Amino acid sequence: MKALDAQRHAQAQIMQSLVDGLLVEGLLDDLDAVWLATTEVDDWITQLPVFEGYLGDPSKRFWHWSQGRHHGITMLLQPGIAQAWEKVPRTPVIVRYHQSGEWESLDPVAFMRRVFGAVTEDDDQALGQGEQVFLEALSDSLWQAASSVAHRVETRDLLTRDTAEHFAIMEQWASLLDRPYHPTAKAKQGLSESEYHAYMAEFNAPITLRWVAMARDQVMTGAGVDAACLMPVQWLVGDESRQVLEWEMTSRGLSRSHVAIPVHPWQHEHALPRWLEAAFAAGDCVSLESVTEPWLATSSLRSLAPTTASPHFLKLPMAIHSLGASRYLPAVKMFNGDLSARLLHQAREKDARLAEALYLCDEGKWWAYMPEGATLFDEAPRHLSAMVRSYPRTLLEDPSVRLVPMATLGTPLPGGEHHVFDDWLAQRGMAASPASVQALFGELCDGFFEINLRMLRLGMLAEVHGQNAVLVFREGRCQGLLLRDHDSLRINVARLEQNGMQDPCYCIKPGHANTLYHDSLEALLFWLQTLAIQVNLRATIDTLADHYALSIHDLWREMAVRLEAQIDAVPFDRRDRGMLKEQLFERGQWPYKRLIAPIIDRAGGPGSMPFGTSSTCNPFVRVGRQADEAVAEALTEA
Structure with missing residues (x-):
């Protein structure tokens, strides 16, 4: 898709989610907008081609928000199913300037700035912190969604692909939207344009992980880590790469005192120096130079798929901001996940139909940095961890x-x-x-x-x-x-x-x-x-x-x-x-x-x-x- 078309597509998609979300959450209720039947609107609206096909439809309503004598905002709504009202798909949100009679479509950021009462840059000081955070996420969503839309996911000949290859394409496809009905879902704040293309699933770019050795006495492990499964390397790399890693660990005197875990390259560059500088300075954490097999991103940014024929996938922390939260991977979440997995397996034992039809990934193999004196709820340690997610063979x-x-x-x-x-x-x-x-x-x-x-x-x-x-x-x-x-x-x-x-x-x-x-x-x-x-x-x-x-x-x-x-x-x-x-x-x-x-x-x-x-x-x-x-x-x- 051409860049301009991709931008328009992304804007239309995000505007639909934004307006529908504002409507269902009641965030437009206090704006003193008027609701007009399609037979009650001014002549200038009836002359706009964008609304031409809806005039006279008794189910539709024009939502008009007058912003003083100079201009007003108009959009077309219809009764919804999952919510009372929704924007009519593929129709714009427009602003009309009364004196000139001219109008233009608003993009999501411009519309939301007006909702927040910040039409010009001079109004920015009046924005609350939460409003600024939301506008930044909305802006990032727009350019990132446009980048994703412009890149075509390859969906031809899906029936001829093997199971793993087909699954990888499904993940790329799902990543195009991320979460439906969420206007800032595509925002992965903290990624530059080049990093966005390198680390998002839809671009299908191989990702070379970094490895960090953690002091063994400062590691918390999951329910699936035992004497037969001590090291992540056993599940995540081939024999040749494993030998290279083990040689480096031995040559640097780390093989007995430390355990090596994979780290996302973005996390290694941006987050670890900020959060764990002291741990690296003390030698509790050591960056390794070994290079292992590449991985592919999935629809969940911090979850990675192998490029080899393996059922073992990977989940890693990334301190980017997405869906209003930092995407770290704390030990407490994985600990609770182990408890949940036990219940899910018990459910399969107690219901014969669940035993047949409910499948579970094994997520019990995990390693998390937990320095002496730290708690499960401390911020810094949750930025260095790794979980092996094994799919049923x-x-x-x-x-x-x-x-x-x-x-x-x-x-x-x-x-x-x-x-x-x-x-x-x-x-x-x-x-x-x-x-x-x-x-x-x-x-x-x-x-x-x-x-x-x-x-x-x-x-x-x-x-x-x-x-x-x-x-x-x-x-x-x-x-x-x-x-x-x-x-x-x-x-x-x-x-x-x-x-x-x-x-x-x-x-x-x-x-x-x-x-x-x-x-x-x-x-x-x-x-x-x-x-x-x-x-x-x-x-x-x-x-x-x-x-x-x-x-x-x-x-x-x-x-x-x-x-x-x-x-x-x-x-x-x-x-x-x-x-x-x-x-x-x-x-x-x-x-x-x-x-x-x-x-x-x-x-x-x-x-x-x-x-x-x-x-x-x-x-x-x-x-x-x-x-x-x-x-x-x-x-x-x-």
């Missing part, structure tokens, strides 16, 4: 298997030239008709909901947004779900105990927000409603509807039918089944996981991804009502 070595991060399904290619469903339909001998696509989506929902509901019944729910949840397909049929990143397993202890399991005793910083423990299944359901449905499956629906010109309402109804059928099929008791149906299908409001306001409120401080909640409309109630009722309800909420 039975999947990677099976030529009939396709591993597809669910994020790929919700990420449209910039040119719209392909969707993964194209390949599945071809494998099944099905025409790309609306009925076939909807049926295939229904099958996907069946498998996804069955696994998650069976886990919920036992008292746990994984963080199944599109990056963590990987679909396992065989010959175009969904056979299971592979989970990675076990450190965010949400639980209800009472239900675990009813099913013969115990409180894992997660390590949580005193006074820190807890999102792992929940008092009831109702509370646990929050994660199914938000990350699983409002983010993951909603993005899949939007992308399928756009690619195949389908009805979004029909796909939402298909999801509702499949979800209710799985609630009936999974062996819940009567009370739980009634609670699920009431919460999911009858309540007018659902919880919503906020994205924009928490970043502004955090103002760039330390910690994990900023978190906040509010409420939005129930999508299943929305699609079950007639169009005129939905418009009336949306107007009431507006």
Whole structure:
């Protein structure tokens, strides 16, 4: 895609997420904007080609924000499904200058500056720190997204690729969007333009890691590290590279006193000198010069894939800022991940269907710098660690298997030239008709909901947004779900105990927000409603509807039918089944996981991804009502 087209595409994509996010979080409510039916607008709007096709549509509303006598901002909204109102896709946000009658489209940064009341550079001093942080992330998102869009991910001949090669392309594809509906998701703050191209998955550039030797008596290790698995090098390099590393360790007198772990080259250059200068000066940490096999980035920037035929992937800290948080890798997260993995394996033992269809990455092999006197919650040590993530060999070595991060399904290619469903339909001998696509989506929902509901019944729910949840397909049929990143397993202890399991005793910083423990299944359901449905499956629906010109309402109804059928099929008791149906299908409001306001409120401080909640409309109630009722309800909420 040409640079100018890529820039426009990125701006349009980010503006859609930005406006929709501001609307659902209520961040435009206090601007005194007026809502006008398409029959009530001034003549100048009716003469604009960008809105021409929508005039007279009773479901649409023009949102107009007058900014004094000189200009005003206008955009076109429509009733949504997962939220009351949304910007009409592919329509601009415009500013009109009253005196001249001229207008222009605003980019996301220009629009957000006006929302913050900082139209000119002279107004910057009035910006709060959180507003500045958000504007910087938005600006970085724009240029980085444009760079990614301009680079075409190679998706030809996917059916001829082997399982590992196909998986690598799926990761590159998913990285194009990162997280759906998040206006600053693409911002990887701290990367220069050359570093962005070198370290993002979509560019498919090999990454040569650095190695650092850490004093053995200052290392914390995971549950999977034992006498048979002492060193990361055993899992991550070939025989020749291993000999080179061992020779350097021996020649420098480090082989008995230190253990070598891989370090991302960006982290080695930018973060370690800042955070661990004293440790290197004292010899507790030593940079090595050995060069080993290159790696490839995945859709999660700090997770790397091997370029060799190996099931062992790698997760490393990177002190860049993304999604409102620093991407370090603290020992406490991996420690909690070990506890979660134990519960997940117990769940497979207690449910025969989970034993068949739930696959788990092994994430117990990890090493973290932990100097004497440090705690699990100290800042500096979390910048030097490494985790080996081992994928099941039975999947990677099976030529009939396709591993597809669910994020790929919700990420449209910039040119719209392909969707993964194209390949599945071809494998099944099905025409790309609306009925076939909807049926295939229904099958996907069946498998996804069955696994998650069976886990919920036992008292746990994984963080199944599109990056963590990987679909396992065989010959175009969904056979299971592979989970990675076990450190965010949400639980209800009472239900675990009813099913013969115990409180894992997660390590949580005193006074820190807890999102792992929940008092009831109702509370646990929050994660199914938000990350699983409002983010993951909603993005899949939007992308399928756009690619195949389908009805979004029909796909939402298909999801509702499949979800209710799985609630009936999974062996819940009567009370739980009634609670699920009431919460999911009858309540007018659902919880919503906020994205924009928490970043502004955090103002760039330390910690994990900023978190906040509010409420939005129930999508299943929305699609079950007639169009005129939905418009009336949306107007009431507006």
